[in-house]
Structures are given as C-alpha cells and as structure tokens.
Amino acid sequence: MKADLAIQEAQWVPRAAPHRHGGSTHVDVMGSWTLAAGIVGLCGAVLFGPAAAKVLLLAMLAGIGADFVVGYARGRPVVGGLSHASLTGLLLGLTLPATVPWYVPAIGAMVAVVFGKALFGGLGHFVWQPALVGRVIIQIVFWPTLSLGGDNATAPVLAPGHLLIGRLEPAVQVDMPGYTGWQRLPRPDEPALRMERPVSALRAFAEGHIPPDGDLLYTPLLRDRLPPWEDTVFGTVPGPIGATCVLALIVAGLYLIYRGFLRWQLPTAMLAAAGLAAALLPIESGGGDGWDWFPVFAVEQGRAVGVAYVLYHVTAGELMLGAFLLAGDMTTTPMRARGQIVFAAGVGVLTVFMRLYGVLEGECYWSILVMNTLVGVIDRRTKRDVLGMEPA
Amino acid sequence: MSLLLNLLGPRRGFEGGLFMPEFKAATARRPIENITADRALFVPLRLAESWQTDIVVSQGERVVRGQRLATACDGRSAHVHAPTSGTIAQFGRVWTPREGYLPCAILEPDGRNESVPRSLAWMSDSFVGQLTDRGVISPSPLAPAAEVLRRASAAGVTELIVSAMETEPYLTADLRTLVEQPGRLIDMTCEIADALGVARALFAMPYRHRRVVKRVTAEAQGRYVEVAALSNRYPQCHPVMLVKTLLDREVPPGGSPLDVGAVVIPLAMVRMAAEAIIDDIPVTHATITVAGDAVEHAGTYRVPVGTPLRALCDRVGLLGPVGQCVWGGPLTGISITRDDAVITADTSAILLFSEFEAREPVPCIHCGWCIEDCPVGVDPALLAQLESESSTDALTVAHLRACIDCGLCSHVCPASLPLSATIQRSRRRLVPGASAAEGGA
Ligand code: SF4
Ligand code: SF4
Numbered sequence: 001m002k003a004d005l006a007i008q009e010a011q012w013v014p015r016a017a018p019h020r021h022g023g024s025t026h027v028d029v030m031g032s033w034t035l036a037a038g039i040v041g042l043c044g045a046v047l048f049g050p051a052a053a054k055v056l057l058l059a060m061l062a063g064i065g066a067d068f069v070v071g072y073a074r075g076r077p078v079v080g081g082l083s084h085a086s087l088t089g090l091l092l093g094l095t096l097p098a099t100v101p102w103y104v105p106a107i108g109a110m111v112a113v114v115f116g117k118a119l120f121g122g123l124g125h126f127v128w129q130p131a132l133v134g135r136v137i138i139q140i141v142f143w144p145t146l147s148l149g150g151d152n153a154t155a156p157v158l159a160p161g162h163l164l165i166g167r168l169e170p171a172v173q174v175d176m177p178g179y180t181g182w183q184r185l186p187r188p189d190e191p192a193l194r195m196e197r198p199v200s201a202l203r204a205f206a207e208g209h210i211p212p213d214g215d216l217l218y219t220p221l222l223r224d225r226l227p228p229w230e231d232t233v234f235g236t237v238p239g240p241i242g243a244t245c246v247l248a249l250i251v252a253g254l255y256l257i258y259r260g261f262l263r264w265q266l267p268t269a270m271l272a273a274a275g276l277a278a279a280l281l282p283i284e285s286g287g288g289d290g291w292d293w294f295p296v297f298a299v300e301q302g303r304a305v306g307v308a309y310v311l312y313h314v315t316a317g318e319l320m321l322g323a324f325l326l327a328g329d330m331t332t333t334p335m336r337a338r339g340q341i342v343f344a345a346g347v348g349v350l351t352v353f354m355r356l357y358g359v360l361e362g363e364c365y366w367s368i369l370v371m372n373t374l375v376g377v378i379d380r381r382t383k384r385d386v387l388g389m390e391p392a
Numbered sequence: 393m394s395l396l397l398n399l400l401g402p403r404r405g406f407e408g409g410l411f412m413p414e415f416k417a418a419t420a421r422r423p424i425e426n427i428t429a430d431r432a433l434f435v436p437l438r439l440a441e442s443w444q445t446d447i448v449v450s451q452g453e454r455v456v457r458g459q460r461l462a463t464a465c466d467g468r469s470a471h472v473h474a475p476t477s478g479t480i481a482q483f484g485r486v487w488t489p490r491e492g493y494l495p496c497a498i499l500e501p502d503g504r505n506e507s508v509p510r511s512l513a514w515m516s517d518s519f520v521g522q523l524t525d526r527g528v529i530s531p532s533p534l535a536p537a538a539e540v541l542r543r544a545s546a547a548g549v550t551e552l553i554v555s556a557m558e559t560e561p562y563l564t565a566d567l568r569t570l571v572e573q574p575g576r577l578i579d580m581t582c583e584i585a586d587a588l589g590v591a592r593a594l595f596a597m598p599y600r601h602r603r604v605v606k607r608v609t610a611e612a613q614g615r616y617v618e619v620a621a622l623s624n625r626y627p628q629c630h631p632v633m634l635v636k637t638l639l640d641r642e643v644p645p646g647g648s649p650l651d652v653g654a655v656v657i658p659l660a661m662v663r664m665a666a667e668a669i670i671d672d673i674p675v676t677h678a679t680i681t682v683a684g685d686a687v688e689h690a691g692t693y694r695v696p697v698g699t700p701l702r703a704l705c706d707r708v709g710l711l712g713p714v715g716q717c718v719w720g721g722p723l724t725g726i727s728i729t730r731d732d733a734v735i736t737a738d739t740s741a742i743l744l745f746s747e748f749e750a751r752e753p754v755p756c757i758h759c760g761w762c763i764e765d766c767p768v769g770v771d772p773a774l775l776a777q778l779e780s781e782s783s784t785d786a787l788t789v790a791h792l793r794a795c796i797d798c799g800l801c802s803h804v805c806p807a808s809l810p811l812s813a814t815i816q817r818s819r820r821r822l823v824p825g826a827s828a829a830e831g832g833a
Contacts, residue, residue, distance in 0.1 A: 018722060
C-alpha cells in the first residue's frame with residue numbers, strides 16, 4: 001500500500017523538542033536589514049546621483065570581498081557571510097558623503113569587516129557595530145577628506161531637475177540668507193547646489209560662532225544659516241548619503257519594526273531623548289558671555305524659534321540614520337526592550353551633548369559606539385525576575 | 393480575527409510567552425472519530441518502565457473488551473485492559489516513544505468487539521477505587537489517577553484546576569471533547585473536586601473559542617466549578633503558568649503546583665474518568681489528534697491502545713513520505729524514530745510532517761527574543777552556554793530548575809540554536825536529583 005511505503009524508517013532522526021521552528025532565521029533578519037538599508041541607499045542615490053550609487057556599491061563589494069578573504073584565511077566560509085558583509089558595507093556607505101574618493105568606502109568597508117567583525121570572531125561576537133568601527137577608523141585615517149571644516153565647510157546636493165543623474169560638480173554656491181528652500185528654487189544650469197551642512201550650522205551656533213542680531217539669538221541661525229526645515233526631512237540638504245532623507249529612514253525603520261527585527265522602543269527612545277536633550281541643554285549665547293538654558297522655550301518676534309531649533313536638531317545630522325539603521329543592530333544592543341530604551345536614550349543624549357559641546361565629528365557614530373561598550377552592564381541591570389524566585 | 397480576540401481577551405497572566413500560529417482549522421471542526429481495531433494490537437502491559445504489573449491472561453486465551461490483561465501490583469501503577477475482543481496471540485515487547493521498549497500482549501481482534509459482562513468487572517464503590525479499577529491514568533505527569541489524587545490530598549491542596557488549555561499548535565483533542573461532551577466533563581470535575589475536598593474548582597479553557605466557553609459555562613451554571621477563559625498565549629497550558637495566571641501564585645523553581653496548594657489535572661484524565669465511570673468502560677482507548685502536513689484526513693480520533701503507528705497511518709491516509717513524526721505537541725513532544733511505535737493510553741497527539749525541519753545553528757546574534765518570550769524569565773542564551781561547564785553556582789542551578797521545558801526559546805531563536813534541549817541536558821548533568829521529566833508539560 002502506498003501509505004506503508006511512504007514511511008521510511010531511515011529518515012526519522014531523533015531530535016529534541018521543539019519540532020517546529022518560528023518563522024525567522026538569521027538570514028531573514030540580515031535580508032530585511034539589507035533591504036531597509038537599501039531603501040535608504042536608493043533615496044541617497046536619487047538625492048546625490050551616480051556618485052552616491054558608486055560609493056554604496058564600492059562599499060558593498062569591498063565588504064563582501066573582505067568577508068571572502070577572511071573566510072579563505074580561516075579555511076571555512078564565514079557564517080551569514082554574504083548578507084552580513086553586504087549589510088555592513090552598505091551601512092558604512094550610508095554614513096559617507098557622496099563626494100569621497102573611491103578608495104574611502106572601499107577601505108572603510110574592508111576595515112569594518114576585518115576589524116569590526118572578523119577580529120571579534122564573526123557574526124554574533126562583536127561588541128561594536130562593525131560599520132561604525134570602520135567609519136570612525138577611516139574618519140581618523142582620512143581626516144582631511146571626511147572632516148567638516150576647511151575645504152569641506154560646504155558640500156553639494158543635487159539641484160531640482162537634476163535628481164538621480166546629475167553630477168555633484170560643478171555646483172552653484174547657495175546664498176543661505178536668501179534661500180527659500182530647495183523646492184522653490186528655479187531649475188539652475190549647474191547640476192548641484194553647494195551649501196553648509198545643517199549640522200555644521202548647529203555646531204557653530206552651539207559654540208557661539210553665530211553672533212546675535214541685537215536681541216535675537218536664534219533667528220540669525222534659523223534665518224541665515226539653515227535651509228527650511230522641510231528640506232532636512234526630504235533630504236535635499238548636503239550630508240552623508242543615507243542621513244539626509246528622513247522620510248526614507250522612517251519608512252525603512254517602520255518596515256523593520258513591522259518585521260519584528262527592530263524594537264519600536266529603540267528609535268522612539270533615541271529620538272525622544274535627543275529631542276529632550278536639545279530642548280534642555282544650554283547653548284553658549286553669542287560672544288561667550290553666559291549660557292542660555294532651555295532653548296525650547298525661546299520665543300523671538302512672536303515665533304517659537306526654540307521649537308524649530310529642537311526640530312532641526314532631531315532631523316539634521318546623522319541622528320535619524322543612527323536611530324533607524326545603525327543603533328538597532330541586534331548584536332550590539334541590549335537583549336531586552338527596557339535595556340534598549342536605556343541604551344537608546346543614552347545614545348540620543350550623548351549625540352546632542354557631543355554636538356553641542358564636543359569637538360568630535362560624526363557625534364552620533366561615536367555615541368553609539370560608546371553605548372555599545374555599556375551593553376553588558378545594561379543587560380546585567382535589566383534582568384527579568386524569574387518566576388518563583390525572590391527578585392535579585 | 394484571532395488576533396483581535398486575543399487582544400480583547402482577559403489581561404492576566406504571565407510575562408513572556410507567544411501567540412502561536414494554530415494550524416487547528418483542519419481538525420477543530422471534525423467530530424471525534426472512533427477507530428476500530430482490525431489488525432493485531434500490541435497492548436503495552438504497563439505504561440512506564442518503573443511500573444509493576446502482573447499479567448493475568450495467558451497465551452492463546454480469548455479475551456473480551458474491557459477484560460483485564462495485567463493488574464497493578466501497587467498504587468503507583470495502573471491496570472491494563474483489552475481494547476477489543478480477540479485472542480492473545482503472543483507476549484512480546486513493543487516500542488513506545490516515551491518509555492522505549494515495554495512488555496506487550498499481542499491481541500488478534502476477532503472483529504466481534506464483545507464486552508465484558510458488567511457484574512464481573514468491578515469491585516470498588518468509592519470514586520477513587522472506581523478510577524483505580526478502570527485503570528484511569530493522568531498523562532502528564534504520568535501517574536495513575538488515584539495516585540494523582542492521593543498526592544494532591546497529601547499535599548493538602550485547596551484549589552483544583554482542570555486544564556483544557558491546548559495552546560500548542562495542531563492539538564485539538566481537548567477542544568473536541570469540550571465541544572462534544574461538556575456536561576460529562578463538568579460532572580466529572582465536580583466528582584474529582586468532591587473527592588479532593590478542595591475549596592475551589594477551576595476549569596481553564598481558551599477564551600478564543602467563545603461559543604465553546606459559553607456552552608461549558610452554561611453547563612457549569614449552579615455548580616461550584618468556575619470556568620476560566622484564558623488567552624491562548626503559549627505556554628498557558630503548562631501547570632506552572634496556569635497557577636500563576638489563575639491564582640497568581642508562583643511555583644518555586646523545579647517545583648510543582650502542589651507546592652503552592654493547587655493541583656492541575658489535564659483534561660485527558662477527566663475525559664478518561666468520565667468514560668470509565670459514566671460509560672463504565674475502562675481505559676482502553678486514547679483520544680488523540682492526528683495532524684500535520686503529511687496527513688490526508690487530519691482529525692481527532694479515538695484509537696484503541698496498542699494500535700501500531702503503521703496501522704494508524706493507513707487509517708488516516710498519508711499524502712506523501714513522512715519526514716518527521718512527533719508524539720505529542722510540536723513544542724514539547726517526543727520525536728518518534730521507529731514506525732513500529734504504538735499508541736499508548738497517555739498519547740495526546742501524533743503529528744506527521746512531510747519535512748524534517750533542520751536548521752544549521754549559527755552563533756547567537758543577541759536578538760533577545762528568547763529572553764523576551766521565556767515564560768519563566770530565565771536567560772536561555774546564558775543557560776545554554778553551560779553546555780561545556782562541569783559545575784555551576786546555586787543561582788544558575790535554580791534557573792536551570794525554573795525552566796519548564798516549554799521549548800519557546802528554541803522555537804523563536806533566529807540563530808536556530810537548540811537552547812531548550814541544551815538546557816535540559818545541562819539540568820540533568822548539573823542539578824542534583826533532577827529528573828528528566830521534571831516540570832513536563
Ligand atoms: S524552554 Fe525553558 S528557558 Fe526556554 S523559553 Fe521555555 S522555560 Fe524559558
Ligand atoms: S533567541 Fe537565539 S540568537 Fe536570539 S538572543 Fe536568544 S540565543 Fe541568541
């Protein structure tokens with residue numbers, strides 16, 4: 001009988017319960033993260049053109065290549081290699097501006113894979129987010145290319161009508177005080193606009209480098225140095241490839257949250273903490289003659305400039321990229337949701353703190369790495385109570 | 393829909409746990425079907441290696457349905473009865489998933505299915521005595537029903553919980569019994585509560601099947617059985633979790649509900665008691681779910697004890713080769729490795745899957761899902777690292793004992809690490825005096 005033959009004893013291997021697995025494997029996890037990073041990368045390629053696509057591709061390929069080399073050196077393929085290496089490369093590419101020379105993303109991705117991941121023993125063993133390890137190492141090595149001062153005080157972004165295919169040079173210098181926003185600009189002949197990065201303006205302001213205009217403390221910053229706030233949300237401002245388009249980052253983050261691979265508490269806590277820190281921490285009021293506390297309550301000429309200032313802090317710079325893609329890496333965050341809240345709040349506050357008072361650039365990357373170091377402590381402090389035992 | 397119901401459902405219970413995909417649609421609506429014995433039955437003469445029974449029939453003897461084949465030598469074993477009428481062809485050994493090889497009687501059915509004349513059979517009048525006479529057992533923990541009740545009385549329990557929570561996927565035997573005979577189950581619960589003299593009797597069932605809940609509640613109207621409808625978040629079916637949810641008492645690590653003054657009885661025991669006492673037939677059949685993607689007619693069946701797996705497969709039909717066979721639920725069950733296994737009285741389900749789910753484990757990626765979902769709150773990732781240790785501290789021992797072997801951690805782990813199996817092994821190795829079955833769901 002058919003049914004009798006169907007049972008083949010040899011196939012029945014003993015195994016321990018459970019006999020059915022849940023839906024997701026580490027391959028799904030990596031795949032979804034890569035997809036989310038890919039969404040953001042795509043938007044970056046639209047905003048910064050082929051140069052950005054080149055940086056991302058180079059970073060990915062270099063990451064995959066480095067993983068192969070590591071696997072070859074170890075004599076066996078690296079676990080979860082392809083997907084995790086390409087994810088690391090992609091994330092590293094997202095933290096770079098599109099104008100970097102070709103060797104920066106390539107070396108960065110290799111450094112990330114070799115020093116960030118392989119040195120610790122591969123998938124699941126590293127302490128610091130590998131892409132960020134690569135990022136801070138190349139930030140130090142290629143200081144002139146990646147610093148925000150000097151030649152890099154201004155940076156390009158594609159102009160209206162030139163998206164996706166435009167080149168970043170030659171660029172037309174934007175006169176900030178008269179700038180009414182990217183969308184209202186008539187289509188210029190040059191394919192790109194050059195302007196100050198919003199985050200550089202915020203840093204300069206915190207250091208008191210933007211002189212007040214009579215009584216007005218915040219207005220000179222908002223009026224003369226920053227693009228309209230919508231621009232920082234749509235991403236039409238200069239900055240790292242993946243960090244400017246907040247909308248894409250939110251979509252990517254929501255996708256990850258929906259798949260269950262990112263806990264919603266983490267980005268929420270991080271952004272809330274960063275917003276709170278920006279709202280409360282004092283800034284040096286022009287000329288260095290004292291501190292201005294609680295900027296969020298500032299009102300000038302009947303406008304709530306303080307609130308605008310806080311909103312810029314949240315959307316400009318790498319905070320959003322950090323919250324939705326960089327900080328949430330499973331291996332380098334605490335295990336439990338409440339640990340992740342502590343972790344993320346720490347990252348948010350530290351980012352704003354370093355932005356206001358620090359000298360290091362890429363403050364969000366450094367804060368994530370600092371908090372990565374504390375994950376062990378946070379995990380130990382946020383243990384669950386075991387059923388039937390006295391809480392420790 | 394089920395998600396909404398789960399959200400609207402009563403909010404009490406334990407931390408952790410997981411709503412499982414149910415896979416019950418195929419079996420939940422099919423009535424319980426009787427399977428008649430038409431081929432040789434391999435009736436195990438005791439249910440556990442440690443039980444003591446004396447064979448009271450001889451080779452070649454004709455037996456009738458309900459006739460005793462083996463008597464228990466002491467209170468810790470149960471009598472065994474013939475599932476149908478026929479001839480004892482031989483005595484031999486048979487393989488059971490839980491206990492390995494057990495002595496068995498090979499019974500050739502004669503197809504007449506004659507039953508034993510009533511007057512001969514029973515001697516005892518008391519409730520507990522009747523349970524003993526008719527060989528009623530409790531499948532988990534495996535013990536004769538009378539012994540379960542005796543231990544509960546000795547522990548001085550004040551609450552009785554009957555658990556009809558089948559939160560594991562695929563299982564529907566309890567649900568079908570509730571649909572088909574709610575009155576008898578409530579009656580029997582009252583009897584058991586009387587026998588134990590408890591202050592409260594609770595009947596736990598899944599909130600998700602609200603029409604069944606309504607019917608059972610209607611049956612329980614005016615009786616002192618309280619029907620408690622709970623969310624079916626796995627492992628709500630586990631005694632430790634039931635005690636936590638219903639009574640808000642926490643069983644100490646490695647303990648049982650008896651330690652906190654409650655006894656949890658599986659519905660299967662109540663069902664057997666109802667058959668034994670109300671229908672006056674001894675335990676000769678097991679009501680089991682046969683399901684899985686390799687089964688053609690998945691459903692709940694009442695199968696004679698001793699039916700070989702092959703015969704059962706012929707009866708339910710297979711859709712293709714079976715890659716994996718499980719005795720019990722998909723999360724806590726035992727894998728069947730031989731096709732000559734037989735259905736025992738303590739079987740709750742046979743699951744036949746076309747695919748053997750094997751995933752290559754990778755290093756822990758620190759996702760925290762195992763901690764978040766663990767119902768008792770231990771850190772499975774940490775405990776699993778004890779694999780290579782030879783000794784450990786008191787706290788870790790307590791954690792090892794607190795684990796209830798629900799299997800959730802391995803189930804959710806994206807790195808496919810065999811966490812719960814490793815914890816079980818470590819417990820057996822590192823915890824003095826811990827038995828393999830400790831806690832068992
Ligand atoms: S098997 Fe044990 S450790 Fe794993 S989830 Fe269940 S109770 Fe927790
Ligand atoms: S579920 Fe698996 S991968 Fe995730 S923390 Fe636990 S052991 Fe590690």
